[in-house]
Amino acid sequence: MRTAWAVFAKDVRTELRARYALSATFVFALATLAIVSYAVGPFGGRAELLAAFLWTVLLFAASAGLAQAFVREMERRTWLTLRLVASPGAILLGKWGVNLALLLATEAVVVPMFLVLFGVSFASLPAFLAVLVLASVGLSAAITLVSALLAQARSHGALVPALAFPLIVPVLMAAVTGTKRALVEPGAAVTELRILAAYAGILVALGIVLAEFVMED
Amino acid sequence: MVWRWGLFLYMSAVTVAAFLYAPLANKLFEQTRIIYWHIPVAWVTVVAFLVCGVESVRYLRSRDLRHDAGAASAASLGLLFCALATVTGAIFSKGMWGAYWNWDPRQTSIFFLLLIYAAYGTLRAAVEEPARRARLSAVYGLFAAAVTPLLIFVVPRLFFTLHPDPIVNAGGKLEMHPRMFQVFMASLVGFTVLFFWVYSLEVRIRLAALRADGAWTGTGKDRAA
Numbered sequence: 001m002r003t004a005w006a007v008f009a010k011d012v013r014t015e016l017r018a019r020y021a022l023s024a025t026f027v028f029a030l031a032t033l034a035i036v037s038y039a040v041g042p043f044g045g046r047a048e049l050l051a052a053f054l055w056t057v058l059l060f061a062a063s064a065g066l067a068q069a070f071v072r073e074m075e076r077r078t079w080l081t082l083r084l085v086a087s088p089g090a091i092l093l094g095k096w097g098v099n100l101a102l103l104l105a106t107e108a109v110v111v112p113m114f115l116v117l118f119g120v121s122f123a124s125l126p127a128f129l130a131v132l133v134l135a136s137v138g139l140s141a142a143i144t145l146v147s148a149l150l151a152q153a154r155s156h157g158a159l160v161p162a163l164a165f166p167l168i169v170p171v172l173m174a175a176v177t178g179t180k181r182a183l184v185e186p187g188a189a190v191t192e193l194r195i196l197a198a199y200a201g202i203l204v205a206l207g208i209v210l211a212e213f214v215m216e217d
Numbered sequence: 218m219v220w221r222w223g224l225f226l227y228m229s230a231v232t233v234a235a236f237l238y239a240p241l242a243n244k245l246f247e248q249t250r251i252i253y254w255h256i257p258v259a260w261v262t263v264v265a266f267l268v269c270g271v272e273s274v275r276y277l278r279s280r281d282l283r284h285d286a287g288a289a290s291a292a293s294l295g296l297l298f299c300a301l302a303t304v305t306g307a308i309f310s311k312g313m314w315g316a317y318w319n320w321d322p323r324q325t326s327i328f329f330l331l332l333i334y335a336a337y338g339t340l341r342a343a344v345e346e347p348a349r350r351a352r353l354s355a356v357y358g359l360f361a362a363a364v365t366p367l368l369i370f371v372v373p374r375l376f377f378t379l380h381p382d383p384i385v386n387a388g389g390k391l392e393m394h395p396r397m398f399q400v401f402m403a404s405l406v407g408f409t410v411l412f413f414w415v416y417s418l419e420v421r422i423r424l425a426a427l428r429a430d431g432a433w434t435g436t437g438k439d440r441a442a
Contacts, residue, residue, distance in 0.1 A: 146357075149353050152349060153340070153353065159339065163340055166332035166335075169329050170367070198367065199364070199367065206359065213352055
């Protein structure tokens with residue numbers, strides 16, 4: 001756990017120096033948001049459309065910005081050193097933490113912009129925030145896992161979204177219906193939250209168990 | 218050879234029985250007949266993905282490419298049967314509900330499965346070195362196997378679905394005419410045997426290809442990572 005934290009801290013520090021992944025995620029989110037907003041205008045209206053727009057924007061941003069976690073270690077030739085000092089599970093946890101932080105940081109800016117651009121008001125803001133956070137956990141977990149797998153394959157770049165997408169779809173479906181419900185219903189979107197939590201739990205637990213096999217060489 | 222002809226005759230007999238022997242179910246009209254194909258095919262899909270998961274675990278433990286060949290064969294057959302289940306389901310959907318596709322929770326979850334196992338095939342195509350391909354796809358296969366039960370058994374129960382109750386329904390009761398049940402079980406057995414037969418052929422083909430490349434000797438000592 002302490003090694004995982006160290007990996008996390010190291011990555012956050014390098015990220016704050018270069019802001020490579022952060023700007024990639026952020027610019028991507030902003031561009032998608034601009035396109036959607038330009039096409040629809042401020043009166044996008046219907047809840048299911050708004051939910052779909054929001055998650056399209058976040059999915060694009062996440063698959064553009066979060067896929068690089070492992071490949072960059074390979075490119076900088078720091079991968080072997082990292083493997084020497086940290087266990088596979090700790091590396092995976094650390095990288096996943098960084099990706100989650102990146103995604104949440106992007107959301108902290110993009111989601112308010114989204115709300116302003118589309119003039120959205122929620123029936124239940126806490127429910128929406130819970131859906132947002134839990135879905136981000138699942139989203140970042142799936143992308144981190146797949147990018148760890150593909151760091152060892154050739155032509156990884158294009159493949160990360162292709163392989164992560166099937167694992168992400170359940171998260172997105174639950175996130176979209178959860179968001180839709182938070183827009184129109186006062187109560188908590190309990191079913192969706194339970195699915196999101198269970199799914200994120202499965203991905204993370206299995207990821208830690210299997211990390212050893214992924215990072216063998 | 219005898220086996221193959223036996224299976225052919227058996228499946229033919231089941232097909233004939235499905236049309237002539239089994240009665241129609243309440244409110245399903247002629248659409249009833251599809252259950253003798255759709256459900257067994259969907260069942261085989263689940264079995265195939267189960268086999269894929271088990272073989273993935275066995276590969277990671279033993280590092281014997283034999284199990285990787287098993288996982289790969291099961292996944293590719295699973296994809297085929299999954300496609301068949303999707304198509305037969307869509308036909309049933311058109312007959313019963315008026316549209317081929319309406320994102321019913323069942324249709325949604327089978328769509329995920331198609332995506333997952335198509336991605337599994339993509340991953341296999343992207344890695345050339347056999348041992349590495351085996352290792353990475355085993356890990357992905359396990360992820361897939363872990364989310365499959367959630368998609369098939371949990372999600373459709375949480376959301377409203379038009380899909381008729383599965384055979385093992387919430388009450389654990391079986392609501393089927395005895396004759397329908399006989400044909401249905403016969404078909405289930407037939408499709409399962411069909412799957413394992415094609416599966417064994419596919420494993421042999423894959424192992425032959427590995428052997429021809431010199432990547433597998435069958436001694437269980439090919440441990441090059």
